[in-house]
Amino acid sequence: MARERKAWLRDLKARDEGALADLVAEYSAPLTRYLAGMVRHSGEAEELAQETFLRFCAHLDEYRGEASPRTYLFKIATNLALNHLESAASRREVFPGELPERADPRSSPLESAVRSEEASLLRGALSALPPQQRAVVVLRTWEDLSFREIAGVLGIAEGTAKAHHFFALRTLRKRLEERRES
Amino acid sequence: MNHEDALMYALAGGPSPQEAVAHLESCPACRDELAALREVEALLRAAAPHARPARPVPVRFWRLGDGSRRAWAAAAAACLAVAFAASWWGVRAPDPQKPAAFPAVAPQASPSFASADESLASVLDAVQVGLEEEGTTEAEAAGDYFADPSQGGVL
Numbered sequence: 001m002a003r004e005r006k007a008w009l010r011d012l013k014a015r016d017e018g019a020l021a022d023l024v025a026e027y028s029a030p031l032t033r034y035l036a037g038m039v040r041h042s043g044e045a046e047e048l049a050q051e052t053f054l055r056f057c058a059h060l061d062e063y064r065g066e067a068s069p070r071t072y073l074f075k076i077a078t079n080l081a082l083n084h085l086e087s088a089a090s091r092r093e094v095f096p097g098e099l100p101e102r103a104d105p106r107s108s109p110l111e112s113a114v115r116s117e118e119a120s121l122l123r124g125a126l127s128a129l130p131p132q133q134r135a136v137v138v139l140r141t142w143e144d145l146s147f148r149e150i151a152g153v154l155g156i157a158e159g160t161a162k163a164h165h166f167f168a169l170r171t172l173r174k175r176l177e178e179r180r181e182s
Numbered sequence: 183m184n185h186e187d188a189l190m191y192a193l194a195g196g197p198s199p200q201e202a203v204a205h206l207e208s209c210p211a212c213r214d215e216l217a218a219l220r221e222v223e224a225l226l227r228a229a230a231p232h233a234r235p236a237r238p239v240p241v242r243f244w245r246l247g248d249g250s251r252r253a254w255a256a257a258a259a260a261c262l263a264v265a266f267a268a269s270w271w272g273v274r275a276p277d278p279q280k281p282a283a284f285p286a287v288a289p290q291a292s293p294s295f296a297s298a299d300e301s302l303a304s305v306l307d308a309v310q311v312g313l314e315e316e317g318t319t320e321a322e323a324a325g326d327y328f329a330d331p332s333q334g335g336v337l
Binding site: 024025028029030032033036037042044045046047048050051054055058084087115118119120122123126137141142147162163165166169170172176 | 193231256
């Protein structure tokens with residue numbers, strides 16, 4: 001965030017629209033990507049990301065700036081995602097290709113095809129992980145949060161976050177190897 | 183230190199306990215597994231989806247007082263839940279026009295959230311009273327929710 005956090009928070013609480021714009025500009029895409037990893041549906045992820053900002057604004061008076069806005073926003077997003085996953089709505093089928101991929105212009109068509117297949121497989125395997133493991137892996141690998149931040153977001157110990165990360169990657173590796181062998 | 187603890191520390195990055203470092207130096211199997219897990223991590227990083235930014239926070243909502251914002255957010259959350267449930271039902275519900283003998287097939291299109299937008303618009307209208315209580319005039323609020331900066335809106 002361009003301005004210092006204290007000044008930004010003061011402006012935000014004074015309902016400064018520029019402060020809100022800074023917040024949305026900085027965290028909108030990361031939140032949507034994280035939520036897409038959690039609920040595995042880009043449309044629902046966008047809806048939940050907007051809901052995250054609405055909740056943040058609605059509870060702004062409770063936010064004292066002790067945790068970073070990133071941690072606070074991801075915490076809200078995590079709660080929304082977990083609630084969503086528990087709801088009946090999330091139990092419907094997931095259609096392939098719902099998460100648009102990042103294109104790598106350096107890859108050959110064959111490499112792109114293999115990478116695309118492995119990416120699809122990994123995202124499928126990701127969605128089969130227990131939600132807390134999934135959250136740790138997505139926050140770590142896609143959003144580059146530290147384990148301390150992840151622990152703050154999920155309300156768990158830092159060591160637990162590291163253990164989730166390790167066991168999740170081990171499961172994903174197993175899925176990938178099974179696919180390569182077959 | 184056992185294999186799993188040594189791998190967990192190594193994979194997490196940052197300073198590892200001396201026992202973990204010593205274990206990895208003396209255990210080829212752990213070194214192989216660590217390399218494989220790092221490869222999976224790299225593949226997963228590359229598999230991150232392209233994320234479109236979320237829609238902006240409605241300016242009308244931002245101008246409400248804290249109490250009104252909470253009420254609005256609760257109403258919006260309820261609308262969102264209804265929209266998700268409706269879209270889910272739309273995907274699941276059988277088409278009454280189709281003969282029952284045909285097996286169900288995957289729908290041709292992803293669920294639409296247009297109904298959620300309509301619901302949110304209704305909620306916005308419903309909190310107009312709140313806007314007036316906050317001292318925001320109709321002229322200030324008119325037409326600027328979900329406004330775009332390129333069109334002169336704030337967000």
